[in-house]
Amino acid sequence: MELRHLAGFVAVAEELHFGRAAARLHMSQSPLSQQIRLLERDLGVALFERSTRSVQLTAAGNAFLDSAREVLASASVARRAAQAAGRGEIGRITLGFAGVSSAVTLPALTRAAAVELPGVEMVLHGPKYSGETVGKIAEGAVDVGFATVSNSRGLAARLVRRDRLMVALSDVHPLAGRSEIALGELAGERFVAFPAARGSEVRELFVRSCLESGFSPAIVQEAPDSFSLLSLIGAGVGIALVVEAAQTIRLDHVVFVPLEGEAPVLPVSLVWREADESAVLRAVLDLAEEVLPTPD
Known part of the structure; x- marks a missing residue:
C-alpha cells in the first residue's frame, strides 16, 4: 500500500468520477484506475462499484475512507515537520x-x-x-x-559587542562626582574583584590595564558575581573596574564613572x-x- 494509492482512492471517493479525480491529481485516468486496482488487490476487497454511468463506494470503501484520509493527513504533517526541521525551524x-x-x-x-x-x-x-x-x-x-x-x-x-571598562564606586567616595577618572588616579585605592581562580576575563583585563598604567591593584576582597561585587562596593569595601553592562544592575549607593581617554574594551x-x-x-x-x- 502506497501513499499515492491512498491519495488516488480518496480523490475518486470524493469525486465519484475517475476522470475528475484524475484531473484533480494532475494525471491521466488509466494510471489512476491501475492504482485503484492495485489497492483493491492489496486489501483483498472491492472499494468501488463501477458501471458505465456511475462510480459508488462499496461498504468496504466507506469503511476505508476515513482511515485513508487520516493516514494522508498524518503523512502531510510528518512531511512538513521534516521540511521545517531541515530548514532549522524546528x-x-x-x-x-x-x-x-x-x-x-x-x-x-x-x-x-x-x-x-x-x-x-x-x-x-x-x-x-x-x-x-x-x-x-x-x-x-x-x-x-x-x-x-x-x-x-x-x-x-x-x-x-564591545564592552568598555568603567569605574564602579560608592556614592560617598571622593571621586563619585567626577565625570571621568584617569586610571592612574586609582593607584592607591582598595579594589574588589572576581576570583582569579575562576578565569574571569574581566579580572584579567582589569589587572592588566592597571599594570599598564603603572601600578599593581590592591585587591582586598573577591566576589563570585556582579551583584555581589557591586554590593561590596555599595558597602564601601572597595572600588572596581567593571564592564559598562554592569550598569544594568541597579543598586543603591553605587555609581559608575567612565574612564578618561580610550578605555580598555572586553x-x-x-x-x-x-x-x-x-x-x-x-x-x-x-x-x-x-x-x-x-x-x-
Whole structure:
C-alpha cells in the first residue's frame, strides 16, 4: 500500500468520477484506475462499484475512507515537520551565557527567536564565567553561547559587542562626582574583584590595564558575581573596574564613572563549534546576524 494509492482512492471517493479525480491529481485516468486496482488487490476487497454511468463506494470503501484520509493527513504533517526541521525551524538549541555582558545581548536574540523561530526550543545555560561557557561549547554540552574568549581549537566566533571598562564606586567616595577618572588616579585605592581562580576575563583585563598604567591593584576582597561585587562596593569595601553592562544592575549607593581617554574594551562574541552543521544552529546564527550585527 502506497501513499499515492491512498491519495488516488480518496480523490475518486470524493469525486465519484475517475476522470475528475484524475484531473484533480494532475494525471491521466488509466494510471489512476491501475492504482485503484492495485489497492483493491492489496486489501483483498472491492472499494468501488463501477458501471458505465456511475462510480459508488462499496461498504468496504466507506469503511476505508476515513482511515485513508487520516493516514494522508498524518503523512502531510510528518512531511512538513521534516521540511521545517531541515530548514532549522524546528529543533532544540542550548544557549550559553555568562556575566552581565550577556544580559545585554541575550534578550535581543531570545526575543527575536520567540517570534521568528517559534518551533525552536531554546534552553539557556548560564555558568558564571566566560571561560566555563567556552569549555561547555567545546565539549558539546552547549551548542552556542556568548563569551569573551574563543581561542579554543575547533570553535568559530563572531563579535557582537564591545564592552568598555568603567569605574564602579560608592556614592560617598571622593571621586563619585567626577565625570571621568584617569586610571592612574586609582593607584592607591582598595579594589574588589572576581576570583582569579575562576578565569574571569574581566579580572584579567582589569589587572592588566592597571599594570599598564603603572601600578599593581590592591585587591582586598573577591566576589563570585556582579551583584555581589557591586554590593561590596555599595558597602564601601572597595572600588572596581567593571564592564559598562554592569550598569544594568541597579543598586543603591553605587555609581559608575567612565574612564578618561580610550578605555580598555572586553570583546563579547557569539561562539559555536565549527564542525556543527545542524540546520537549527544555522537558523539561530542567521537570526543573530540580523539582531546582533558585528559592531563597527
